Amino acid sequence: MSDRLIQSVARSLDILEQFSFTQTELSVKEISEGVKLSKSTVHGLIKTLSQRGYLEQNQENQKYKLGLRLFELGNVVAGNMEIRQIAAPIIAQLGETLQETVHLVIRDGNQAVYVEKRDGPGSIRMYSQYGKRAPLHCTGVGKAILAFLPEKVMEQILIESEMVAFTPKTLTDPEKIKEELSITRDRGYAIDDEEIELGLTCIAAPIFNHKKEVIASISCAGLKFRYLEESQEMRPQQVIQAAKEISRRLGWKE
């Protein structure tokens, strides 16, 4: 991909990306500071985005927020996501039998994107949101993908990823991570043992497409103390079986 990118388009995307679950409304000034452009430049871009429904202005405080057109397009993407439709019933089933929160993520470059879930019972729920992104090297879902990627791709991703320690248990040394991934590959499933949040454990298994490439993974996440119970021994096998079933329906053959 060459580098002759359209400046104003890239800038308009920068503007959209200023918004998030926590930053839902922004003023022109805040946006212009965020993207480091003059107010007038930003204003022109914002005006274009608003007129087309990609941004909306709150008439009470003049601030802007993301518009409904994005909701619309986002749902087109969701609707076209074959794997999501295929996986949904299997994930629901798995969540039911395990009585835990189950996630489906797909790989996008060196990140994992959450595309489907099934919340577990009880008041303690994991924070998770459709479309959320997470690093590959320190999450169960991510490791399940990394471990089965071609070695060169895996190494490239580890080089590109910035290693941030979320908890004392997060692995940040690429060599240690590679060891862990090797174990994961042999075992057939990945374990996240409080690497992203203390008290949180998860088991994840890879999903393959018809070309036998890892493209996604599912995980079963829960509080650590529950995983120590003997009745949970079969859990990894159940996650693996569910992942295999999704792979199969995607055209994968053993």
Add this chain to the structure above:
Amino acid sequence: MSDRLIQSVARSLDILEQFSFTQTELSVKEISEGVKLSKSTVHGLIKTLSQRGYLEQNQENQKYKLGLRLFELGNVVAGNMEIRQIAAPIIAQLGETLQETVHLVIRDGNQAVYVEKRDGPGSIRMYSQYGKRAPLHCTGVGKAILAFLPEKVMEQILIESEMVAFTPKTLTDPEKIKEELSITRDRGYAIDDEEIELGLTCIAAPIFNHKKEVIASISCAGLKFRYLEESQEMRPQQVIQAAKEISRRLGWKE
């Protein structure tokens, strides 16, 4: 809103809008024909959108489809939509008692956008999709909104809407529609009697915000013959009550 819009940004949005539920993959050629621009211009825009994850290229056939970044932003919009969170449980409840498909739409200009639903039981389901848009003047949900809008706004919308007859029962004469809306206002709920699809009937009620402005509506849609049963007499009242409850939780006071 003045008209000094940024051409290249508007064009990039034109490109995104070429895609839909039915048109999920497009080639550069198809896009350039769709937006009536040279291949090279389109290519530059596409390249920018792809590099940022708003489009993705299928490596097998070179075609492009909408990217995950839109899924992400679309979910931010969904997450920020207060009314959606508030209405969801009420809609689920209503669907349960009525045993029919229930929809929540919000007004966006002169269109209705479907933002939440609860599918009815049975194999016969209405085609409906999150983010889908529909005209206001010939749908139950739309008429429930139009009828309670300030007269001038309503008239403006009728002027701007192109009147397409979806079925022989669709009203296309603005005067007839105004009469119908007047009846709707007095009755407190709207009826769509096969105006958008033959065999399909629906009952819809308006939702108001804290400023007593109509901003949305809910509907209960089902096959016509079922609505003739006597047991269904209470249905309109139940839809109205649910809509009122949503309005109340949005800060509306009678």
Add this chain to the structure above:
DNA sequence: GAATGGCGTTCGACAATATCGAACAAAATG
């Protein structure tokens, strides 16, 4: 296996157009 056609992609030159600062308007603040 050379020739053809179709399509995605790159390149260079030109002029259209996006950009910025400054000025204006309109609220919010004291």
Add this chain to the structure above:
DNA sequence: CATTTTGTTCGATATTGTCGAACGCCATTC
């Protein structure tokens, strides 16, 4: 009522987006 802050408009400028032409790749055809 003065002052500050912030959204919006305008005009001059050169940056940057645009197009046509050409390239290269793949598949199909003869």
